[in-house]
Amino acid sequence: MKLKTAGGKRLLGMALAVAVLAVGLGLWTSGTSRPDIIYLSDAARRSAVRHVVNATGEVKAAQLVxxxxxxxxxxxxIHVRVGQMVNKGELIAEINATTQQNQLETDKALLQSYQERLESKKVSRRIAERQYRREKALRAREAASQEDLESAETAWALARAEVAELEALVRQTELAVNTDMENLGYTRITAPLAGTVVSVPVEEGQTVNAAQSTPTIAQIADLGSMEICLEISxxxxxxxxxxxxxxxxxxxEPDVSAHAVLTSIDPGLTTLSDGTYESSSSSSSGSASSSSSSSGTAVYYYGKAxxxxxxxxxxxxxxxQAVIVTAEKADALTVPLLAVEDGPEGKIVQVLADNGGTEARRVVTGLSDGVRMEIVDGLREGEKVVAGRVTREEMDARTELKGPGPGGPH
Structure with a gap:
C-alpha cells in the first residue's frame, strides 16, 4: 500500500481508520501533493468465486413412524423407553385385552352354534328332498294327492332356505371371529421398523380411546440417516x-462444517408442505386484512438433503445454518464487488491510470459471492480498479477522532 502525499506517515494512520471499508485495498491519490480525493484500490486478480444461497433449517429423521x-x-x-433401540416386531406396549378376549370367545361360541344348527338343517333338507321325490313318484302313479305333493315341495324349499340362511350366518360369524382375533392382536403393539424410540407420550394405566382418534403410543425413528430440511426464500x-x-x-458446533447434496425441493411453499396452507380463494372475499397479511408474509420452500x-x-x-452452492469457478478474474457500478450501457469499473486519474471502462460480469465479482471481459489481470473513495476532509476528521499514535503527534 502506497500513500502519494506529503505527510505519508500521518496518512498511514488515517488509512487504518478506513480499513473497515476496504481491508486489503490500496490507497491511490490523484497525483498532487495534497489531493482532495483518495482512492481505495485493488488489482484484478485470479481467485475462486462462487455464488451461494444462504438458508436456515431443521434436522429431521429421514424415517419417523x-x-x-x-x-x-x-x-x-409399556416395554420401551425413550432412546431405546428396538427391532422390527419387538413388543412396545400392551393394552388390557379383556374386552377383546371376551368378544372373541362370544363370537367363537356363536359360530359353533350356527355350525351345529347348519348341520341339523342340512339333515332336514335331505329328508325334505327325499319326501318330495317320494310324493312326486306316488303322484305319478296317482297314489298320492296333489296337495301332499305341494306340501312336500314347500317343505323342501323351506329347508333349502334355512340352510342358505345359516350358511350366511356362519360366514358372517367367521368374519367376526377373524376381526376379533385381529383386535386381540392389536392389544399387543409392536414396532413396525427397527430404530430408536424418540417419543413415548403415554403412561401405564392410561386409557386410550381409538374410537375418537388414533392415540399415539410411541414414535420410532431411524437415526442412522437424517434429513436437513432447509427454508429457501x-x-x-x-x-x-x-x-x-x-x-x-x-x-x-458453528466452526465444524459438514457437506451434503440437495436431494429435492418441495413444489409448494412451506405452509403447504406442513398442511397449514390456506389459499386466498378459500378465505373470505371481503377480508381486506387477510389478503394484505398474506401479501406481506415471506414465502419459503423446503429444500431437503x-x-x-x-x-x-x-x-x-x-x-x-446452510450454504447452497449454485455456481462456482476456481480460477476467475475478479475485482471487489464495490468496484462494479451500473453504467448507462451496462456494468462499469473505474480503472486507475498511471497519472493518478481514472478511466470508466465497460465490463462483462459473471459470478459474485457478495465480496468479489467475476469479470468475464473488459479487464486484464493486474489492472487496478477503484473500490471506494474518501475525501481529504474525511481523512482528516477520522484522524482527529482517532488522536495521535502511541509515539505522540508528528
Whole structure:
C-alpha cells in the first residue's frame, strides 16, 4: 500500500481508520501533493468465486413412524423407553385385552352354534328332498294327492332356505371371529421398523380411546440417516436445483462444517408442505386484512438433503445454518464487488491510470459471492480498479477522532 502525499506517515494512520471499508485495498491519490480525493484500490486478480444461497433449517429423521393404538382400553404395560433401540416386531406396549378376549370367545361360541344348527338343517333338507321325490313318484302313479305333493315341495324349499340362511350366518360369524382375533392382536403393539424410540407420550394405566382418534403410543425413528430440511426464500428458489452441494453447521458446533447434496425441493411453499396452507380463494372475499397479511408474509420452500448420521452427531430438531452452492469457478478474474457500478450501457469499473486519474471502462460480469465479482471481459489481470473513495476532509476528521499514535503527534 502506497500513500502519494506529503505527510505519508500521518496518512498511514488515517488509512487504518478506513480499513473497515476496504481491508486489503490500496490507497491511490490523484497525483498532487495534497489531493482532495483518495482512492481505495485493488488489482484484478485470479481467485475462486462462487455464488451461494444462504438458508436456515431443521434436522429431521429421514424415517419417523408414529405407532398408534387401533383398539381402546387401558395400557397395562409399556416395554420401551425413550432412546431405546428396538427391532422390527419387538413388543412396545400392551393394552388390557379383556374386552377383546371376551368378544372373541362370544363370537367363537356363536359360530359353533350356527355350525351345529347348519348341520341339523342340512339333515332336514335331505329328508325334505327325499319326501318330495317320494310324493312326486306316488303322484305319478296317482297314489298320492296333489296337495301332499305341494306340501312336500314347500317343505323342501323351506329347508333349502334355512340352510342358505345359516350358511350366511356362519360366514358372517367367521368374519367376526377373524376381526376379533385381529383386535386381540392389536392389544399387543409392536414396532413396525427397527430404530430408536424418540417419543413415548403415554403412561401405564392410561386409557386410550381409538374410537375418537388414533392415540399415539410411541414414535420410532431411524437415526442412522437424517434429513436437513432447509427454508429457501422465494427470491432464491429459481437458482436452486436438486443435486447442488450444501455445506452446513449446527448451532452447537458453528466452526465444524459438514457437506451434503440437495436431494429435492418441495413444489409448494412451506405452509403447504406442513398442511397449514390456506389459499386466498378459500378465505373470505371481503377480508381486506387477510389478503394484505398474506401479501406481506415471506414465502419459503423446503429444500431437503439426506445425510449420513452414523456418528450420531445430529439430533432431531437441531437448527442448521446452510450454504447452497449454485455456481462456482476456481480460477476467475475478479475485482471487489464495490468496484462494479451500473453504467448507462451496462456494468462499469473505474480503472486507475498511471497519472493518478481514472478511466470508466465497460465490463462483462459473471459470478459474485457478495465480496468479489467475476469479470468475464473488459479487464486484464493486474489492472487496478477503484473500490471506494474518501475525501481529504474525511481523512482528516477520522484522524482527529482517532488522536495521535502511541509515539505522540508528528
Amino acid at each position: 408414529t405407532v398408534g393404538a387401533q383398539v381402546s382400553g387401558q395400557i397395562v404395560k 422465494e427470491g432464491d428458489i429459481p437458482a436452486v436445483r436438486p443435486g447442488m452441494a450444501v455445506s452446513y453447521t449446527i448451532l452447537g 439426506l445425510v449420513d448420521n452414523g456418528d450420531a452427531r445430529l439430533r432431531i430438531g437441531m437448527t442448521v
